[in-house]
Structures are given as C-alpha cells and as structure tokens.
Amino acid sequence: MVGGLAVHQTSYLINPSSSPIQGSEQRTREQHASCLPSLNQIKSIEEFKQVHAQFIKLGLDQVPRHASELLSACTLLHWGSMDYARLIFDDIKDPGTYDFNTMIRGCVKDCNSVAALHYYKEMLERDTMPNNFTFPFVLKACAQLSGMEEGTQVHSQAIKFGFESDIYIQNSLINMYGKCGEVKSSCKVFDLAGTNKTIASWSALLAAHTRKGLWRECLKLFTVRNNEGWRGDDTSMVSALTSCSHLGALDLGRTIHCSLLRNISEVDMTAQTALIDMYANCGSLEKGLEIFDRMPQKNLWTYSVMISGLAMHGDAKGALQIYSRMLKQGLEPDEVVYVGVLNACSHAGRLKEGIQCFDRMRFEHQIRPTLQHYNCMVDLMGRAGKLEEAHELIEGMPIEPDEVTWRCLLSACKVHGNLELAEIAYRNLLELDSQNTGDCIILSNMYAQAKRWEDAAKFRTDIVNRGLLQAPGFSRVEVKGKMHTFVSHDWSHPQSYQVYEMLYQMEWQLKFEGYSPDVSQISVDVNEKEKRRTLSGQSQKLALAFALLNTSRGCKIRIVTNIRMSRECHEYTALISKIFARETIIKDRHRFHHFKQGQCSCGGYW
DNA sequence: GGAAGGCTTC
Known part of the structure; x- marks a missing residue:
C-alpha cells in the first residue's frame, strides 16, 4: 500500500495500463527504461517489487545489464532483501562474474557467510572466472566465520588467479588472518604489500594486534605508522585507543585524542566511544563522562562503555542512571550492558537493585x-x-x-x-x-x-x-608517557635505590600517623620483622614510591596492578594520599580505587 | 559498464 502510493505519487513509472512491448527493438525498451526510477532512489522492497514488475512487463529483466542492476539494488540498498535477490538471481540464465560478486557481497552484508561461500563455490563450479572484486568479498566471509581453513584456501586461489599483489585483496587478507587470530600471517601479508600499503593496510594490521590482546605491539606499530607520515585515520586510532585502555596508558591516550581533534574534521561515534572507554579505563572517569555528555548521539555501545566505566569506578548510582537514560531513549539493552549493570551493583554492594536488574534482564528483556x-x-x-x-x-x-x-x-x-x-x-x-x-x-x-x-x-x-x-604480581605506573613496571621486591629498575629510600621515608611518616601494618594476612609463621619486610616490598608500594619521586605535586598518581588490592595495601595507600597530599588512583584486577585525603571512593567495600 | 578494504563494550 505504502509502496504503491509512493510509486504513483512520484509518477516516474510507466502507466501500468499501457500495453507491454512485444519484442520490439532494444531502443524502444531502453526509452521506456529511461522513464523508470533510478534504482537507488527506491525506498522500500514493496516499491522495488513494483519496479521489478515493470521490468518484467517490458522484458527488461532478461537484458543482462538491467538484471544485474536489479540484483545489486536488491542486495545492497538498506531495504534490500536477500530472499528476493535470490529469486532474481535464479532467474538469470547465465549469471556473470558481476552477478556472483553481487550475491556474495549481499550475503556477507547480511552476515550469512556460509551462503556467501556457497555462491563462491558455485561460481567456480560453473567456470565463472572470479575477478579482483570477488576476493575481498569472499575473504570477508571467511573473516566473519573466523574460518582459517577456508581463508587459507581462498588465499591460495587468489594467488592462482593472479591477484597476489592487488592491494585490496592484500588488505582483506590482513583482516581475515586477524579475525582468525593469526597475527603472524597478517604481518606477513602486510610486509609483502611493501610500498603498495594504504591506510587501510595499517588499520587492519593494528586491529589484528588489538583483537589478539597484543596491545604493546599495537602501540609500537602505531608509532611506526605515525613516523612514516600516515595521518588522519580514525579507525587506526580506535585500535590504538583500545590498546591504551587495556594498558592504562593515559598520556598516550590523551595524545591520540589530540591528534584525533587535529586531524579528523568530525570524530565519529565509534571513536568517541573508544575515547570514553580509554579515559574510564585509564582512571580519568570525569573526562569520559564529559565526552559522553557532549555527544549529540549515542548508541548501545556508547551507553555500554559508560556503564561499565562507572561500574569499574564503583559509581553504582551513576551507572544505574545511565542505564535508565538508555532505556528511555528506546534502546534495547544487550547482555553486555547487563554485565556492566550487575558489576556496578556488585562493586557497591547494592544487593536489592542487582537482583531487580537480573530479573528485569531475564523477564523484561528476554536475555538468557x-x-x-x-x-x-x-x-x-x-x-x-x-x-x-x-x-x-x-x-x-x-x-x-x-x-x-x-x-x-x-x-x-x-x-x-x-x-x-x-x-x-x-x-x-x-x-x-x-x-x-x-x-x-x-x-x-x-x-x-x-x-x-x-x-x-x-x-x-x-x-x-x-x-x-x-x-608474579606487578604494578605499572605511567610517568611522562612512559610505562614503568615493578614486581615485588624488584631491584631491576635503574632508580631502585632511590625508590627504596623513598619507601623507607614513607614508612617512617606512616609510623607517625600511628600506622602499623596488619601482618595477620601472611600465612607463613615467620617473625614479625620478616612479615613487615614482605609487606613493604609489594609492587604497588614500589610503584607508588616511584611515582612520588618522579611526578610533581598536584599531579595525580595512577597505578595499574594485576593483583587484587589487599586490606593492608588499601589502608597504606589511603594514608599516603593524605600525608603527601596526592590523589592516587589504583586499578586493581577488579576495579578502581580513588584515594584522596585518606579516603577511598570504594568506602571500604570491595 | 558497474563494485572493494579497516574500528569500539564484558
């Protein structure tokens, strides 16, 4: 009905009552065809079906060129339907390379990679030659499947058909191997691309590293990329930001933020989401919130990242507020959002709300x-x-x-x-x-x-x-853009001597505050002195001492550690934050602790 | 004659 109305209103269709053309010359057909709407102006499948009917009436659907156009419109436009496209395809007597490519591409867009590979197989069986466009689509299907076996086969076929040095195919290969977790193979293809490389080669390579959790390597490559003069690509920056986020590398994250603002005219939603995630994960929740509030449009990911960020910082109230805003906006929460929401409740001891949310997830949103x-x-x-x-x-x-x-x-x-x-x-x-x-x-x-x-x-x-x-438990601290890592009783750092001296001073001052370490958590029955020695050399304390030595007053200290904060360490850091008047933010294995003036944001609950 | 590649949350 709607489609029909649209067609009549626009009146670019031939009057349906006019007689069909009976096998007349091509030119007459073409003249009629020129009255048809441009296929990419069509807004719905109903409208498309009407136009398709006109094509059939005019016999145009059997003209290879028109059939191909119909097929690609039906597969690729936003209203497209692969089911309908399949009918059109089956009607084409002798589909060519272009038609097969269209079908493969459409299936990939529809996330039906298995069907895409079937069309590719059929193409080869029917002796239709694949071309340089075929392989990027097919490789994308392999990537979607994380199908290493299929991907490798397609790779050898691309070589066999002589497309080894096509940069689009090389980029697709880098991506495919990355999605399969085969970063070494991605690197190999990348190196083979030599001077052919494009900005997409870099971003596929960086993404491959980030996906595999090779964050340091990603950032190293990102630096190389920048030094080679590549600029203005937000996809690469998103991968780099994700790596910063996992490493807690705030300074570098900030630098990337600046270069995004400098080089990209409009930072897109994905990049902004990655920025929020980076700031929240690097301990600068306020900055994350600022970006979040300024975003004119937000999607599910944006909300999800913000909720997990607040949860990690123990701000259950904030997380639940964002969650309700998200619902109000009409977005349907997914399972990841609920992981964030439940985490928020758990970190703040909000038992009742947590149980309510768990029920809501199961019964209202039907998420198992x-x-x-x-x-x-x-x-x-x-x-x-x-x-x-x-x-x-x-x-x-x-x-x-x-x-x-x-x-x-x-x-x-x-x-x-x-x-x-x-x-x-x-x-x-x-x-x-x-x-x-x-x-x-x-x-x-x-x-x-x-x-x-x-x-x-x-x-x-x-x-x-x-x-x-x-x-080994370790703690990392970033000073002037460089990461310093400490393990317990570490003497490997060049500044170790000063660090231990600082530690001694810190403990001296703590004594004045009446602090005495709680050694009851040490399960070995050794003497008091030995227990104290064990406690004082913990990696978090070394990192803290190092940060106090190397950063100026008023500068916040940010430490990331892979162990869970102990009661003793918690009390120690709280007091140090008071004595040295330094805000200290520690991310342990589970969450953030903000120490300020002797108090911690977790309120002692973690 | 026409088409193509890369990114984010637990």
Whole structure:
C-alpha cells in the first residue's frame, strides 16, 4: 500500500495500463527504461517489487545489464532483501562474474557467510572466472566465520588467479588472518604489500594486534605508522585507543585524542566511544563522562562503555542512571550492558537493585543469563554477605559453573570469614583442575587467621607439590608517557635505590600517623620483622614510591596492578594520599580505587 | 559498464 502510493505519487513509472512491448527493438525498451526510477532512489522492497514488475512487463529483466542492476539494488540498498535477490538471481540464465560478486557481497552484508561461500563455490563450479572484486568479498566471509581453513584456501586461489599483489585483496587478507587470530600471517601479508600499503593496510594490521590482546605491539606499530607520515585515520586510532585502555596508558591516550581533534574534521561515534572507554579505563572517569555528555548521539555501545566505566569506578548510582537514560531513549539493552549493570551493583554492594536488574534482564528483556551474569550475581550476593544464597544460586544454575564462579564464592568467604564454605569452593576449584595459586593462598591465609598453622602450611606446600607457578604480581605506573613496571621486591629498575629510600621515608611518616601494618594476612609463621619486610616490598608500594619521586605535586598518581588490592595495601595507600597530599588512583584486577585525603571512593567495600 | 578494504563494550 505504502509502496504503491509512493510509486504513483512520484509518477516516474510507466502507466501500468499501457500495453507491454512485444519484442520490439532494444531502443524502444531502453526509452521506456529511461522513464523508470533510478534504482537507488527506491525506498522500500514493496516499491522495488513494483519496479521489478515493470521490468518484467517490458522484458527488461532478461537484458543482462538491467538484471544485474536489479540484483545489486536488491542486495545492497538498506531495504534490500536477500530472499528476493535470490529469486532474481535464479532467474538469470547465465549469471556473470558481476552477478556472483553481487550475491556474495549481499550475503556477507547480511552476515550469512556460509551462503556467501556457497555462491563462491558455485561460481567456480560453473567456470565463472572470479575477478579482483570477488576476493575481498569472499575473504570477508571467511573473516566473519573466523574460518582459517577456508581463508587459507581462498588465499591460495587468489594467488592462482593472479591477484597476489592487488592491494585490496592484500588488505582483506590482513583482516581475515586477524579475525582468525593469526597475527603472524597478517604481518606477513602486510610486509609483502611493501610500498603498495594504504591506510587501510595499517588499520587492519593494528586491529589484528588489538583483537589478539597484543596491545604493546599495537602501540609500537602505531608509532611506526605515525613516523612514516600516515595521518588522519580514525579507525587506526580506535585500535590504538583500545590498546591504551587495556594498558592504562593515559598520556598516550590523551595524545591520540589530540591528534584525533587535529586531524579528523568530525570524530565519529565509534571513536568517541573508544575515547570514553580509554579515559574510564585509564582512571580519568570525569573526562569520559564529559565526552559522553557532549555527544549529540549515542548508541548501545556508547551507553555500554559508560556503564561499565562507572561500574569499574564503583559509581553504582551513576551507572544505574545511565542505564535508565538508555532505556528511555528506546534502546534495547544487550547482555553486555547487563554485565556492566550487575558489576556496578556488585562493586557497591547494592544487593536489592542487582537482583531487580537480573530479573528485569531475564523477564523484561528476554536475555538468557550467561555464565558471566551468574558470576556477577554470585559475586554480588557473596560480597554482600549472603554466602548461603550465593552457594544455592550456584547449585541451581542451568549452566555449569566455572573457575570464576567458585573463585567469587571463595573470595567472598574470605571477606566474611566463612571457612566451611571456603573449603567447599576450593574443592570445586580443584575438581575443575584450577591451576591458580591465588586460591591456595586465600585458603592458606584463612587457616593462618584461624591460627591453624599446620593447615596453612599444608596449602603452601600444596602449591609446590602440584608444581603451580605463582604468576608474579606487578604494578605499572605511567610517568611522562612512559610505562614503568615493578614486581615485588624488584631491584631491576635503574632508580631502585632511590625508590627504596623513598619507601623507607614513607614508612617512617606512616609510623607517625600511628600506622602499623596488619601482618595477620601472611600465612607463613615467620617473625614479625620478616612479615613487615614482605609487606613493604609489594609492587604497588614500589610503584607508588616511584611515582612520588618522579611526578610533581598536584599531579595525580595512577597505578595499574594485576593483583587484587589487599586490606593492608588499601589502608597504606589511603594514608599516603593524605600525608603527601596526592590523589592516587589504583586499578586493581577488579576495579578502581580513588584515594584522596585518606579516603577511598570504594568506602571500604570491595 | 558497474563494485572493494579497516574500528569500539564484558
């Protein structure tokens, strides 16, 4: 109805009552065809069907050129329909390379890569020669599938057909290997491209590294790219920003932000979202919020990133506000949004709201909870002290719990001192063959706290007997755009001597504040002095001392660590932030802690 | 005769 109306209103159609052309010469047909609307002006599939009917009436659908045009309009325009396109394609007596390419391209656009590969196969079976346009589409289908086997085959066929040095195909290959996680192969193709390289070659290469978690390498390549004079490409910058975000590299992230503003006339939504994520993940939540508030348009990703950012910083109120704004805007939340929302509740101990959101996700938004959601819930309940309920939830889950699930329960047991349930959690971790030394250490510490030294020691020897290696705890701090990494009792840094001297001064001042380290968390039965020595050399403290030495007053200190903040370290940092009047932001394995004037943003709940 | 490549959240 709507389509019909549109057609009559625009009146560029031939009067439907006029007689069809009976096999008259091409020219008459073409004259009629010229009265038809330009295919890319069509706004809906209904309208398209009417035009298609006219083509059939005029016999134009059998003219190869027109048939191809109809096909590509139907596959590629926003209203397009692959089901209908398939009918048109099946009607073409002898489809050419262009038609096959159109179908492959359409299937890829429709995210139906399997169908795309079928058309490619059919193309070869019918001896239709693929051309330089065919391979980018087919490779994109392989990339969508993460199909390394298919991708490699197509790669050899591209070589066989002589397209080895076509830069579009090379870029598609870099992308395909990247999506398959084969970064080495991406690099190989990239190197082979030599001076052919374009800006897209770089961005595909950077994306391949980011996807694989090779963030440092991504940033190194990004620097090389910049030094070679490539500018003004926001896709590459998005990959670089993502890497900064994971590394906590704020200074570099800021530099990229500046160059985005300098080189790109209009920063798009994806880049802005990546900026918000970078700022939030690097400890500068305010800056992230500022960008978020200024964005005239936001999509699901933007909201999602902002919610997770606020959650990580323990701002549950803010996260829930953004979540309602998102709903008000009519956006349908997805499972990732709910991971953020549940995390926010968990980090702030908002048990009631967390349970409400969990229900809303399942019943109102019809999202089946994933293991990640259940893990958030176990964490939320456990840390709020509802240990039995958390245990019940695990037992009743429709999915098998994993290591994370039991570890959430274990650490909640540690916080609330429930040894009995901790033992159950630990047994389950053993059954899952967990190789994590942290689990043994938690239990060992719990026994130590209960003064059950023998049991504590048993768990320590367990670590040795099972041949477990403790992943070294490290802390990173960025000073003048350069990352410095410290492990516990580290002497490898060139400034180590000064760092330990600073540490000594810090502890001296802490003593004046009446601080005495809580050594009860150390499960080895050694003397007090030895325990104190263990505590004072922790990587976070080394990083803190280093930052105090190398940054000026008024400058915020930002540290990223891979271990979970201990009570002792928390109290230590809070006091240092007061004594040295330095705002200190620490990102531990789970969240951010903002220390200011002796207080922490988490309010002691983490 | 006509078409093409790269990016973001847990």
